[in-house]
Amino acid sequence: MxxxxxxxxxxxxxxxxxxxxxxxxxxxxxxxxxxxxxxxxxxxxxxCSVKSFKRPYSFGKTLSITFFLAILLLLSLGTILDDGKEGVTNFEKLLNAFSLKRNLRKVFDLSDSPTREKGVDAYRGINAFALLIAHKSMAMAHNPYVNKVSFSAVFGMPWAVVGRSAILYTDSFLYLSGFLNARNLLSDLERKGTINLKDRLIARWFRLFPLFVSLMLFCTYILPDLNNGPQWNLVVEEHSRVCEKNMWKSFLFIHNYFGFEDMCLTHTHQIGMDMQLYVATLPLMLVIWKYSTLGWSLLALIAMASTVLRYLAIYWYDISMFVYYGISVQKLLDAARYSYILPTHRATIYLIGVVMAYLMKTKKLNFTLTSNQTRLLWTFCLVLMTATIATPYKWGLEGYQYEHFPAAMFSALSPILWGVFMSVSHWAIVNDYAGIGTAFLESRVFKFFNKIAYSVYLTQFPIFFYNVGVQRHAEFYSPLLLLHIPEVFTVTAISILTTVAIEMPFNQVYRIYFG
Structure with missing residues (x-):
């Protein structure tokens, strides 16, 4: 591949x-x-590539350039004409939505919003950082190193289990998504007694699609013309060709059903999966609200079925959700195709988030802990977290031979164990049992990151592979390259730019025209 x-x-x-x-x-x-x-x-x-070659203007490229020029025009008008007053007409509100001055003030405003839930910012930030390191490691594996053997040896050390278990960090985002979506839906049900499916789907579309489609168009039609290099055709041009052919699947949020080989922006499988789980949650929450016993029985049945599907997929296809030592590229792709990117296999921890939102919303877990009980609770959480991550560490060591049963059990049980850790620790944070960790968990860094998190998630891979594509020399590998400061700065700067120029304006457009 x-x-x-x-x-x-x-x-x-x-x-x-x-x-x-x-x-x-x-x-x-x-x-x-x-x-x-x-x-x-x-x-x-x-x-093979020619330095001065420019691809001809296709319909897609023309459409992409027109789209970005329109965005630039709106940003320019909105910023220049922004007088600090709230617009009266919809057109004035539209221009204000695209004001960079206004949006930059909002993105750097770190005051708490009324709907903010404690702990969410910290969980999102910590897990995003862990995934950033894992994704960077994958990009680095493309690069030439004069000490390539040392590079391989580092990732064969026992501590590398923290990166090999990266699926757990994506599980964290599924838990948060399930929790936040269920909490919002429960608020709707409390106020109205029903869920407006049309409004919910439109809101979700405006939340995910504008920045998503902007990145697809840029990586498909604009990025390939910006530079060149020895691996440019492999990591940029080839991906552009895949996107040009299969982008329509992403438009429908079904791209996660076709494997990494034919997926535009492979890291966006989570968006498709999240969208499908979100849609499935709408009727499920309605059933839980109106027919409690039936709803909870249905939720438990779905969670159990998802667990069984994970186990069977791993066992039948000889794959693993843990990146064991010596795993082939084809096995990685098979693991993605048959389990990792399918919502049916990843639903368990999402539903744990749904259950936790219901228990917190209805205050069914309101009780007080003593100091000793609090210490015991956090000890339990830390032990469970460490055990879930580190238990399969021997699979990452040289000489490991693949075994069906342990791989299937890890896949089946790890989302449940990780979900228990997430939900228990989340409950403790929400109820002010974080103790000395409160200052860290409520830090301004996490609050700021929460505002640009979606952009960081989308833009990091194109930036990583841009740097892979243009590299023209073999360098000396060092673990410090994982946090290459100029690259981290670039990811942060571009994420802020895309947040204030695309994500925030289109969220505001939804509020203007749909209420």
């Missing part, structure tokens, strides 16, 4: 030749030079 999941090649060659030469010329020349070593050579034409 290579364009998103690395091939883990030991040697990477970047060769400069005259643009009049073809891939066959290079293949023949290299074959002659390494023939004495018994090495065969194959040069793929789609890996």
């Amino acid at each position: 290579g364009h998103r999941v690395p091939r883990y090649s030991s040697l990477l060659w970047g060769v400069c030749i005259p643009s009049s030469c073809s891939s066959f010329d290079l293949e023949e020349e290299l074959s002659q030079r390494v023939s004495d070593l018994g090495i065969s050579v194959k040069v793929h034409n789609n890996m």
